[in-house]
Structure formats: C-alpha cells, structure tokens
Amino acid sequence: MDALANRLRLLRALGPAGLPVNAALVVVMLVERLGPAVMAAGVGLVVGGLGEAIGSGSLSAAVAPLCVFGGAVLATQAAEALLEPLKFIAAVRIDGPHRERVARTAASSGRVEVLERPETQRLIREAMADRSHGYDCTPSDGAVGQLRWAAGMVGAAAACAVLAQYAWWFVPMALIPAALHRVLRTRDDFALAARWRAASKDEQHADVWREATTSQGEGKDIRVFGLADWSVTRMQGHIRAANAPLWSYIDRMLRRSGVHLMLVIVGLLPMYVMVASGAPGRADPAALAAAVFAAGWSLFLVLGPDSEMYNIIGAGRVLRAHDELRDALGESEPSSATARAAESSDRPAGGDRPAPPRVCFADVSFRYPGDDQDVLDGLNLEIEPGEFLAVVGINGAGKSTLIKLLTGLYEPTSGVIRADGHPLSQTPATDWRRRLSVVFQDFVKYPLSAEDNVALGHGHTPRDRGEVERAAHEAGFEAVIERLPDGWDTPLSRTRSGGVDLSGGQWQQTVLARALYAMRRGARLLVLDEPTAHLDVRTESDVFERLAKSRGDSGLVLISHRLSTVRQADRIVFLDGGRITESGTHDELMAKGGAYADMFRIQAARFRRGYDDRIEEGDVL
Numbered sequence: 156m157d158a159l160a161n162r163l164r165l166l167r168a169l170g171p172a173g174l175p176v177n178a179a180l181v182v183v184m185l186v187e188r189l190g191p192a193v194m195a196a197g198v199g200l201v202v203g204g205l206g207e208a209i210g211s212g213s214l215s216a217a218v219a220p221l222c223v224f225g226g227a228v229l230a231t232q233a234a235e236a237l238l239e240p241l242k243f244i245a246a247v248r249i250d251g252p253h254r255e256r257v258a259r260t261a262a263s264s265g266r267v268e269v270l271e272r273p274e275t276q277r278l279i280r281e282a283m284a285d286r287s288h289g290y291d292c293t294p295s296d297g298a299v300g301q302l303r304w305a306a307g308m309v310g311a312a313a314a315c316a317v318l319a320q321y322a323w324w325f326v327p328m329a330l331i332p333a334a335l336h337r338v339l340r341t342r343d344d345f346a347l348a349a350r351w352r353a354a355s356k357d358e359q360h361a362d363v364w365r366e367a368t369t370s371q372g373e374g375k376d377i378r379v380f381g382l383a384d385w386s387v388t389r390m391q392g393h394i395r396a397a398n399a400p401l402w403s404y405i406d407r408m409l410r411r412s413g414v415h416l417m418l419v420i421v422g423l424l425p426m427y428v429m430v431a432s433g434a435p436g437r438a439d440p441a442a443l444a445a446a447v448f449a450a451g452w453s454l455f456l457v458l459g460p461d462s463e464m465y466n467i468i469g470a471g472r473v474l475r476a477h478d479e480l481r482d483a484l485g486e487s488e489p490s491s492a493t494a495r496a497a498e499s500s501d502r503p504a505g506g507d508r509p510a511p512p513r514v515c516f517a518d519v520s521f522r523y524p525g526d527d528q529d530v531l532d533g534l535n536l537e538i539e540p541g542e543f544l545a546v547v548g549i550n551g552a553g554k555s556t557l558i559k560l561l562t563g564l565y566e567p568t569s570g571v572i573r574a575d576g577h578p579l580s581q582t583p584a585t586d587w588r589r590r591l592s593v594v595f596q597d598f599v600k601y602p603l604s605a606e607d608n609v610a611l612g613h614g615h616t617p618r619d620r621g622e623v624e625r626a627a628h629e630a631g632f633e634a635v636i637e638r639l640p641d642g643w644d645t646p647l648s649r650t651r652s653g654g655v656d657l658s659g660g661q662w663q664q665t666v667l668a669r670a671l672y673a674m675r676r677g678a679r680l681l682v683l684d685e686p687t688a689h690l691d692v693r694t695e696s697d698v699f700e701r702l703a704k705s706r707g708d709s710g711l712v713l714i715s716h717r718l719s720t721v722r723q724a725d726r727i728v729f730l731d732g733g734r735i736t737e738s739g740t741h742d743e744l745m746a747k748g749g750a751y752a753d754m755f756r757i758q759a760a761r762f763r764r765g766y767d768d769r770i771e772e773g774d775v776l
C-alpha cells in the first residue's frame with residue numbers, strides 16, 4: 156500500500172515539469188523501451204524477407220522488413236539521445252521548487268530549538284537531496300524513474316507478445332526468471348538505499364571538516380595552528396566510515412551477479428534450444444526463431460539491471476523526509492486557532508504602529524534540550540513599556556539565553572513569558588517579532604551588499620533607502636559607507652567580486668544600523684546583546700547618544716559587559732544563578748554594594764591601571 160502511494164506521489168511530482176516535457180518524456184521512453192521488442196519482431200521479418208528474396212532472386216521482399224528494423228534502431232537511438240536533455244529539464248523544474256519548499260519549511264519554524272536537534276538537521280539534509288552532500292536520488296530522479304519503469308513494463312509486454320507468436324508457454328518460461336531477476340535487483344536497491352541513508356551521519360561530519368579546510372573563517376585557525384593534516388585526516392576518516400558499509404554491500408552485489416547470470420541462462424537457454432532444434436515444427440522457423448532469440452534477450456533487457464527502482468526508493472525517502480520535517484517543525488508552532496485569537500487581541504486599536512510592549516517573565520525556568528542543569532531558574536522580571544533596561548552578569552549567567560526566550564526562539568521549560576498580558580507561547584511568532592529589533596551577540600555577516608545588510612532588519616517590507624541611510628547615521632556606519640568602493644552597493648565579503656571585508660567594529664555598526672532600521676520601520680523594543688564590544692569608546696559613546704535621541708518612547712534591553720554604557724540605563728538587573736539577584740539604578744546598586752558594585756569597581760580599577768577601556772575616565776569613582 157505504501158509502495159503504491161509512493162509511486163502515485165512520484166507521478167504527481169512530475170507536475171511542475173509541465174505537460175509538454177512530460178508528454179515528450181512518455182513518448183521518448185515508450186520508444187526507447189519498446190525499441191528492443193520492435194527490433195526483435197523486425198529481426199524476424201528481416202530473416203523472413205531475406206529468405207523470400209533469396210528464393211525469388213529479388214531483394215524487394217526484404218526492403219519493408221529492413222525498413223522496420225532500421226526504423227526501430229534509429230528511433231531507439233534518437234530516444235536515448237533525447238532522454239538525457241529531457242531528464243535535465245524535468246530535474247530543473249521538479250527539484251528546484253522542491254528544494255525551495257524544503258527551505259521554506261525549514262525557515263518556517265518559529266523556534267530554533269527544533270532546528271538545533273540533530274534529527275531535524277538530518278531531515279533537512281535528506282529532504283534537500285543535495286548531491287554534494289552525498290545524496291544521489293532527487294524527486295525528479297524518482298518521478299522520471301517511475302515513468303521509465305512503467306514504459307519498461309510496456310516494453311516487457313511487447314517482448315512477451317513477440318514470444319507468444321511462437322508458443323504461449325514461452326511467455327511464462329522467460330518471464331518468471333526475468334521477473335525474479337528484477338525482484339532480486341529491487342531487494343538489492345532497497346538495501347543499498349538504506350545504507351546510503353545510514354551513511355548520511357558520517358557524511359555530515361565529513362562536511363564540517365570539508366568546509367573547515369576551505370572556508371575563510373576556520374581557514375585562519377587551520378593555518379595558524381597547523382591543523383591542515385589533522386582536519387583532512389578527520390574528513391577522510393568520516394568519508395571512509397560513510398563508505399565502508401556501501402563498499403561491502405556493493406562487493407556482495409558483485410559476488411551475487413552469478414545468481415543473476417544463472418537466471419538469464421535458465422530463462423533463455425531452454426527456449427533457445429527448443430527453437431534451434433525446431434521442436435514445435437513451425438512453418439517458418441528461421442524468421443520466428445530469430446524473433447524469439449531477440450525477444451527473449453529484449454525481455455531481460457527491459458526488466459534487467461537499471462537504476463529506476465533505486466531512484467524510486469531514494470526519491471520516496473526524500474519526499475517522506477520532507478513530510479517528517481514538516482511534522483517536526485509544525486509541532487513547535489502554536490495552534491492556529493489560539494494564534495489567531497491572540498493575534499487579533501494583540502493588535503493595537505487604530506494605527507499601524509504598535510505601542511512599546513510590556514514584557515513579564517513569571518517564574519521562568521529554562522534548560523537546553525539534553526542538558527541536566529537549568530540556565531534560568533524561577534526568574535521573575537518585568538520590562539516596562541519604553542524602559543531602558545540593562546542586564547548584566549558574569550559569563551555564562553544566561554543573559555543571551557534570556558534574549559532567546561524573549562524573542563520566542565525557545566520556550567521556557569516552566570513558567571510563562573507575557574507580552575502585554577498575552578503568553579508568548581500563544582502569540583504568532585512573526586507578529587511578536589515584528590515588534591522587536593534584535594542584535595544577537597553572534598550576529599550574521601551576510602555576504603551581501605551594505606544596503607542589503609542593513610535593510611534585512613525589516614526584510615518583509617519594501618525597502619526605504621532614506622530610512623536605511625538614517626539608520627546608518629545613527630549607528631555611526633555612514634563614515635564606513637563613504638570609504639566603500641561602491642558605496643551602498645559594495646558586497647561586504649571578499650568572496651564576492653568587488654567585495655570588501657569589514658573590521659569587527661565596522662560589522663557591529665552594520666548590525667546596529669540593521670536593528671535601528673527595524674526600529675524606524677515599526678519595531679518598538681530594541682534588544683542589544685553585546686552590541687558594542689568591538690567599538691572604541693568614542694564611537695560607542697556617539698552611537699548611544701544618537702540612539703537615546705532617536706529611540707523616542709521605544710523600549711531598550713541592553714546586555715553589555717561595558718558598565719560605562721550600562722550605567723545610563725533606567726534600571727539595571729544583575730543575573731546570577733538563573734535569577735535576578737539585584738535590580739535598581741546604577742546609583743542604587745552602587746550604594747547597595749553587591750555583585751554589580753564589585754564588578755564596576757574591578758573594571759574601574761583596571762581602567763585606572765590602564766588595562767581596560769571599559770570604564771571611561773569620567774566614570775571612575
């Protein structure tokens with residue numbers, strides 16, 4: 156039942172190839188697969204015609220049969236030549252949109268926790284069916300293979316019809332071993348496809364090292380630490396581990412080819428012997444004998460070894476991987492009914508621009524999947540609309556994790572996060588995120604133009620160049636743009652022609668501009684996770700001055716180890732042991748003399764000794 160559903164699904168997958176291409180494929184494959192049977196009949200006719208010609212002394216009786224035979228040979232050759240270009244067109248039209256759908260499915264996940272699971276990553280790779288990642292069956296291979304399989308059945312029926320001209324029982328005599336031969340090949344194809352799938356894990360590891368040896372980023376470490384041999388050896392180890400079960404199975408298949416040869420002999424030899432000895436005593440044994448000889452061979456040819464079944468099995472698995480991916484990612488979304496309900500109540504009455512949100516973390520605990528310790532442990536925190544809140548704490552305290560929860564990339568393990576009173580878990584992720592503008596600590600450096608890199612902050616709306624420029628001005632990015640060879644059009648990567656690489660600080664200005672552009676386009680809560688760690692003190696101070704002016708009544712959540720910036724916040728919270736342990740203004744926390752005050756004094760002392768620029772001169776107590 157499953158196999159039938161798989162085959163029907165593969166036939167439906169032919170849709171995007173279009174009617175003309177599919178019709179041409181059907182015609183070409185029928186010609187190609189019927190060719191051997193027609194040639195077999197043609198051989199019989201030629202032999203008969205030549206017999207007559209020799210008897211009559213005139214070749215005219217052989218002309219028509221020779222034309223049939225020659226025509227069949229030419230048509231089969233032409234069909235074979237046309238098949239590859241048609242398969243290529245079908246592959247472009249079927250596999251391209253399929254990969255686009257998979258990419259959309261992967262991107263549709265509201266939360267990253269499902270995406271981070273190794274099983275999800277495996278499904279994405281399998282559904283993408285990218286040959287460069289070791290996958291050798293695409294949906295178009297399976298869909299076209301399905302057509303060719305059907306054409307092969309027509310070819311086999313035609314070969315049987317030729318055999319039946321001699322004796323009906325020749326059909327089961329040849330067909331049973333030929334079908335058995337096919338079944339054994341199919342079993343091998345299933346086993347081989349399963350081994351390919353099992354190999355994907357090691358292929359995935361090999362890819363990591365393959366990329367590391369050639370990429371720009373890791374390339375620096377690999378050279379500086381002399382890791383070239385080490386990483387290539389690891390890559391080869393994984394490739395060998397991936398290929399070992401495949402090689403051993405291919406070896407077994409080769410050794411089993413004796414069984415296949417036996418089946419061919421069992422299927423053809425008795426028939427050939429009977430025909431050669433003229434057992435049934437036919438009127439024109441020579442012509443018919445020639446046809447039977449050729450038809451027997453053609454039956455094994457069209458049912459014999461081919462990659463169609465392998466492709467059908469592999470492509471079916473690719474489509475199922477996409478289904479499983481959809482299920483896995485779909486689980487993480489709020490139900491559409493609750494989402495719609497929350498969506499309508501979330502929208503501000505009148506006007507497009509929403510109000511700055513009030514966010515409340517109520518008794519929130521969080522632990523990463525597979526970990527045995529909570530990162531956040533019963534955390535309570537309220538972010539007022541329009542407030543400038545700074546979050547500080549030691550490395551690993553959970554500050555970035557707090558941001559991931561706030562942006563809905565992860566769900567709390569327990570407790571609830573509310574935005575304007577509505578649980579985030581029941582709010583459509585896209586609606587909520589449009590109210591936010593975020594700079595992550597590990598922000599993405601897109602190898603795109605400078606303008607694209609900024610405008611991506613609000614990529615779902617038409618671009619506004621004026622706002623892009625104003626956001627760049629606020630982020631102090633203008634001076635960088637002026638020095639770029641093609642200005643806003645310059646690609647921010649040397650891997651692109653005419654591209655440049657930016658410094659760490661310049662990249663931070665770029666992503667700040669990206670976040671500020673989103674604010675200008677309607678986001679009302681700016682979230683910055685270590686946004687200025689690479690900026691010099693003067694640039695950082697300029698940026699914050701402009702930011703304070705332009706932010707208006709929008710909220711700002713800042714995570715920073717630079718306490719000179721943090722001290723300007725309306726409120727500072729100190730995160731320790733998964734909870735907020737201190738909360739207040741800079742002065743209140745300094746007066747309290749707790750962990751924040753200690754941290755500030757240590758930074759100030761380092762500055763006085765000239766080790767650190769994190770506290771400016773005016774800040775030193």
Ligand SMILES: Nc1ncnc2c1ncn2[C@@H]1O[C@H](COP(=O)(O)OP(=O)(O)OP(=O)(O)O)[C@@H](O)[C@H]1O
Pocket residue numbers: 523526530548549550551552553554555556557596
């Ligand atoms: N994707 C993840 N999977 C599992 N554990 C994680 C993941 N991301 C972070 N952690 C762990 O969660 C803890 C908190 O990390 P987080 O990045 O939130 O800290 P942080 O306060 O932002 O640190 P820093 O100041 O160094 O940026 C750390 O122990 C870290 O190892």
